[in-house]
Amino acid sequence: MSKKEWLAGMRAIYPVCFGYIPMGLACGVLLQQAGYHWLAVMLMSLIIYGGASQFMIASMTVAGAGLLEMVIMIFFINLRHLLMSSSLAHRIREKSTAFSIFFAQTITDESFAVNTLYFKTDGMWNPTKAMAANVTAYSTWIISTGIGAMAGKSIALSPVVMNYILIAMFIFLLISQIENRIVFWTAVFSGITAVVLMNLLRHNIAIVLTSILASGFGLYLQNKKDDKEGILRG
Numbered sequence: 001m002s003k004k005e006w007l008a009g010m011r012a013i014y015p016v017c018f019g020y021i022p023m024g025l026a027c028g029v030l031l032q033q034a035g036y037h038w039l040a041v042m043l044m045s046l047i048i049y050g051g052a053s054q055f056m057i058a059s060m061t062v063a064g065a066g067l068l069e070m071v072i073m074i075f076f077i078n079l080r081h082l083l084m085s086s087s088l089a090h091r092i093r094e095k096s097t098a099f100s101i102f103f104a105q106t107i108t109d110e111s112f113a114v115n116t117l118y119f120k121t122d123g124m125w126n127p128t129k130a131m132a133a134n135v136t137a138y139s140t141w142i143i144s145t146g147i148g149a150m151a152g153k154s155i156a157l158s159p160v161v162m163n164y165i166l167i168a169m170f171i172f173l174l175i176s177q178i179e180n181r182i183v184f185w186t187a188v189f190s191g192i193t194a195v196v197l198m199n200l201l202r203h204n205i206a207i208v209l210t211s212i213l214a215s216g217f218g219l220y221l222q223n224k225k226d227d228k229e230g231i232l233r234g
Helices: 003-033 038-047 051-062 067-077 080-091 097-105 109-121 127-154 160-177 181-201 205-233
Strands: none
Touching (some): 003 051, 003 109, 003 127, 051 067, 109 127
């Protein structure tokens, strides 16, 4: 693991980290206001490492939800991480089991998008650079939530700000990945499905369902394209 490779990974992920800082601060503040100690917040970020899950924990705690309810919701929200980790598993197969486990632990939507893009477009991108990107984002999130929790009520930061940060970040990541019609139409399908399900269900489980349905739709389009190309070749 050379210093040059780590710096390359850090450079690739730094736009995401700039988005993580205000989000992490907001998340830390909300969790502190919900009654969590800053050490508990940092431990939560270390283990769960999921913005959506941690914001939900804050809101569910304030609403008086039970531990079991929180665990179930976190499980479903973070279930997509299994798919993301599996999708990149073949890229790091020559690495050790410990490397693979930690890589899976430090992956998020944003780092997955960045690594997927670089693995496809940069022939020099390798597991070390991918891990550097993951760890940089991971560390940024943990530190940011910890600072937010320590500062607590002294930071007058509205939770509404987080919505704009998330939207801007995902628009950037989406645009950077649209390289063909399949990705474009999958993105359109995902957006429409998310809006419909959120209005119907009025619950964050809609995000999980949208991820599953969009993945299936994208797979359908890819298989349809492969079948068509097979017929033309035949």
